[in-house]
Each structure stands twice: as structure tokens, then as C-alpha cells.
Amino acid sequence: MPVGVTVNCLAVLTGGILGGWLGRYIPIKTTERMMGVLGLCSFSIGVLNLMKVESAPPVILAVLLGYFLGDLADLEKRIAWIFGKIFKKVPVGKSGLDMDAFVMAVVLFCASGFGIFGVLTEGLSGDSSVLLSKSFLDFFTALIFAVTMGMVIGLIAVPQYLIFLLLFVAARAVGGYLAQEEITAFVACGGILTMAAGLRVAQIKYIAIGNMVPALILVIPLSYWWRSLGF
Incomplete structure (x- = not known):
């Protein structure tokens, strides 16, 4: 059993x-201020992941092309609609279920570069320290989100575990076939998504993070193609 994946999802x-249970005791103004700090932490993690890149052009191309395709497909609204149907009957917190914030939380927990890097690291080498570090940030982020949206935030751990487990198995299966450039490009691409999530959490800039998800699919083949050109 992947220890880091399990601990992170827990x-x-x-x-x-805890956030849903303690929500009545935590003032809204405190959660709003904490969101700024959490956004800063998320942005910082994204920067650290981006710094791991060995070749930036395929990462930038993947983000631009991925967002373009995601925006054409209106992917974030579709994600919001799907999760809205899934969680429509689940009790929520004192401010109700803000689907915009909920989708942001789903992407932040399930598709952040930090998490992906941690899963790949554990899958390839058995080192769970990255995901164990991420667990502290995710615990407080989930708690703050749950204060306003309720225990429904905790349910994100289910798709998160499934996604991370699939990535872990894939890393074990194909890790030996991926060059270091592809792995770092994937992590850097996730880092850009994490930076975007940080800006959005801190309410600095609204970015449709859900529309950026196709970039995670494109970045590895684009990185391989770029490397095959001799760059």
C-alpha cells in the first residue's frame, strides 16, 4: 500500500x-484571512515545482494548448456540473456549496503538481516524504474549505485516492520508460496549475483551473517530441 498516498488522502x-464539525466555532473572517495564507503556500509550492523543469518550451506549449482546448470545451463548467450532480444531496456548511470554490478544491487536491510529483516519486522510488509534507498543507486547506462548505470537502478524498492510486500504479508500470525530462516537465506543468490555484485561493486573480487540466495530458508527449528534435 502506498503510504504517502494513503496519508495524504486521509x-x-x-x-x-473537522472543518465541517468545527465550522460554527470559527469566524468567517478568520477563514477568509487564512485563504490568503493558503493561497501563498500553494503558489510557493507551484514555483518550487516549476523550478524543476529542464526544458520550458514544451511545458509552456502544453499549458497554452491545454487551456485553449479546455476553454473551447468549457471543461471547468462541465466538471462543476458533474460534481454538482454528485454532491447535490450532501449536507453542506453555513455558506452552502459554492461550486466555483468546490471545483477549485477538487483540482487543488487531485491535480496539483506537488501531489503528482509526490505520487510519482513514491511510485518510482518508494520515497513518501514529499506526500507526507503535502499532507500538512492539505489538512489545513481542507479544514478551511470545510468551515464554509461543510464535510462535503472531505469526500474529495475519494476521487483523490483513486486518481493518486492510478498514478502510483502507472508510475510503477511505466516509470522505467520515461526519461527524466518527461517527469520534470509533468511536475512543472502541475506546478503552473498549482500556482494558478494559489492565485485563485488568495482571490488575487480568477483563473479557470479546470480548463487547464488537458495540459497534464499533453505535456509528456510534447516533452518527448521536443526532446526527439534534439533540444
Whole structure:
């Protein structure tokens, strides 16, 4: 069993449950101020992941092309609609279920560069320290989100575990076939998504993070193509 993946998902589940339970005791103004700090932490993690890139052009191309395709497909609204249907009957917190914030939370927990890097690291080398570090951030992020949106935030741990487990298995299966350039490009691309999430969490700039998800699919083949050109 992947220790880091399990602990990270349990952190989201526990933070969501505690936040929903303690929500009545935590003032809204405190959660709003904490969101700025959490956004700063998320942005900083994204920067650290971006710095791991060995070749920036395929990453930039993947983000631009991925966002373009995602925006044409209106992917974020479709994600919001799907999760809205899934969680429509789930009790929420004192401010109701803000689907915009909920989708942001889903992307932040399930598709952040930090998390992906951690899963790949554990899958390839067995080192779970990255995901264990991420668990602290995710615990407090889930707690703050759950104060306003309720224990439904904790349920994000379910798709998160499935996604991370698939990535872990894939890393074990194909890790030996991926060059270091492809792995770092993937992590850097996720880092850009994490930076975008940080800006959005801190309410500095609204970016449709859900529309950027196709970039995570494109970045590895684009990185391979770029490397095959001799760059």
C-alpha cells in the first residue's frame, strides 16, 4: 500500500470532517484571512515545482494548448456540473456549496503538481516524504474549505485516492520508460496549475483551473517530441 498516498488522502478526509464539525466555532473572517495564507503556500509550492523543469518550451506549449482546448470545451463548467450532480444531496456548511470554490478544491487536491510529483516519486522510488509534507498543507486547506462548505470537502478524498492510486500504479508500470525530462516537465506543468490555484485561493486573480487540466495530458508527449528534435 502506498503510504504517502494513503496519508495524504486521509489528511483531506480528516480536515474536511473537522472543518465541517468545527465550522460554527470559527469566524468567517478568520477563514477568509487564512485563504490568503493558503493561497501563498500553494503558489510557493507551484514555483518550487516549476523550478524543476529542464526544458520550458514544451511545458509552456502544453499549458497554452491545454487551456485553449479546455476553454473551447468549457471543461471547468462541465466538471462543476458533474460534481454538482454528485454532491447535490450532501449536507453542506453555513455558506452552502459554492461550486466555483468546490471545483477549485477538487483540482487543488487531485491535480496539483506537488501531489503528482509526490505520487510519482513514491511510485518510482518508494520515497513518501514529499506526500507526507503535502499532507500538512492539505489538512489545513481542507479544514478551511470545510468551515464554509461543510464535510462535503472531505469526500474529495475519494476521487483523490483513486486518481493518486492510478498514478502510483502507472508510475510503477511505466516509470522505467520515461526519461527524466518527461517527469520534470509533468511536475512543472502541475506546478503552473498549482500556482494558478494559489492565485485563485488568495482571490488575487480568477483563473479557470479546470480548463487547464488537458495540459497534464499533453505535456509528456510534447516533452518527448521536443526532446526527439534534439533540444
